[in-house]
Amino acid sequence: MFPSDIEFHVAPYISDFVKWITVAWEPFFTAFSNMVLGMLLQIEHLLVAIPWWLWIIAVTVIAWRQTHEVVKAIMPGLLLFTVGIFGFWGIAMETLGIVIVSVIISLLLGIPLGIAMAVSDRCNTMVTPILDAMQTMPSFVYLIPALMLFGLGKVPGVVATVIYALPPVVRLTNLGIRQVSSSVQEAALAFGATSWQLMKEVRIPLAMPSILAGINQTTMMALAMVVIASMIGAGGMGEVVLICTNRIDVGGGFEAGWAIVVLAIVIDRLTQGLVRRWDTPGG
């Protein structure tokens, strides 16, 4: 057995730190909270304002333009229709709103961070272990401090979701830029590209398929996390699942689970279509 007399705990210090920061940085967190909440409400309003049939038509049209196959074009719209049939339309839009806000924040942070990691090896070695930690740390662990800092509701849900969903887009942006063929980069430099021009004209465009794959992954992970975030009151589809679980309501749980899967499939198809569309012209 490990000798218990040299046991040492950081738990109380971390708890004290979070307690301190909650009080000392209260104005900052309130301001941040209000900003995110404002953004969320705006987007939710917009999503709900679009009539359900327009959603289905839009999804079908986009799917058609991406695949040009009848079955693949009709499926996403049809699946979305079942969400409404089960009575989850409004709640699903609420979930979608949180996903969209989380993804926007993730991309605003993640893409520049990925670029910085591709440019600087030092940044790469510093950030990589943090990303590893973000991906392996059980999400419940940071749900608690998020709850303390931002209170119950959607905002801590968004924060937890960003922590969970950020790594893929950072990693794939970094990887994509690093993998750009050195002969193309050398040619651009030989013709007098500055490092900014090299990034803008060559490295980022050529990394785009990888970056888009990262956006797709981040979106899927955000959807998965939003369900878990319902435990701290983020609402949406996860709340329905939570309630059904507590009531041992197998049928209701299935319906809610179905709706979440449908959302995932629709989002995945649409964002993957984006990747393919970017892929075709360059070959």
Add this chain to the structure above:
Amino acid sequence: MGRQDFNLVEVERLWKVYHKTEKTLNLSDPEAVEKAEAAGAVIAVRDVSFQIKRGEVFVIMGLSGSGKSTLIRCLTRLIEPSAGVIRVAGKEVTSMDAEELTAFRRGEAAMVFQHYGLLPHRNVLENVAFGLKLRGLAHELREARAQEALRQVGLAGWEKKYPHQLSGGMQQRVGIARALVQDTDLLLMDEPFSGLDPLIRREMQDELIRLQKEWQKTIVFVTHDLGEALRLGDRMAVMGAGVFVQVGRPQDIVMHPTDEYVQRFVQDEQRIAQLLDKGRVSWVRSIEAHASARTGKVAAGR
């Protein structure tokens, strides 16, 4: 252009050392160099000096690993030389700061690469106009000039295609048009035709000879192919282990190889001549005829 003896490119005692001691190594001390080499330093370019006259096609020939690709990249500092002085059109490239170097690469030296280095997400026209875009030229202006360059390399009508839709030979034509549109005196070509099959390679060489008659550019041409060197070069340098083993007119090098390394290059040509049953005399004559035809053409062009 009028002064024939004007050197466009002057290189003095150029070194490129790949080692952690690169910056601190005293290259004028042979013992220190030897010690560094024993400690694992790779010397890609070793104390090379040469001049290239305006309008001259200067071929650098050598096996892979002889340092020829490193050397040509040093000329625009795509690879930073360890020591030495490079002057192009009287300007000292080796002492330029980042901004001057960018301006130099944009306006005074254009490069063609073995692996083309085309942008896969841009069409042919945009690829050719790329250098002009970097300079900040207006959209219409650069496309008009790119169009003209494409016409010169025989690719009119292919503007909207993407590089992957083109054969290797055509991709390299795009590469040449991209360099041509820069309107520089100096053209650097790093094994531009090595990736092409023999027939296309021959065709591209003819094309380059034809274009060169028009442009009268100063060309530094790197190759590992003696036949190519003989066809294109006004003067050539045989490079081995980072040094110029022999420099001179191609026919002189073929006829009078100074050492065994050069002899190894040359013997293939000799064997081909024997196979053709022309004998050494007629073979030498054909080379001389070829060379004098070339110099005649160049002289007529001036």
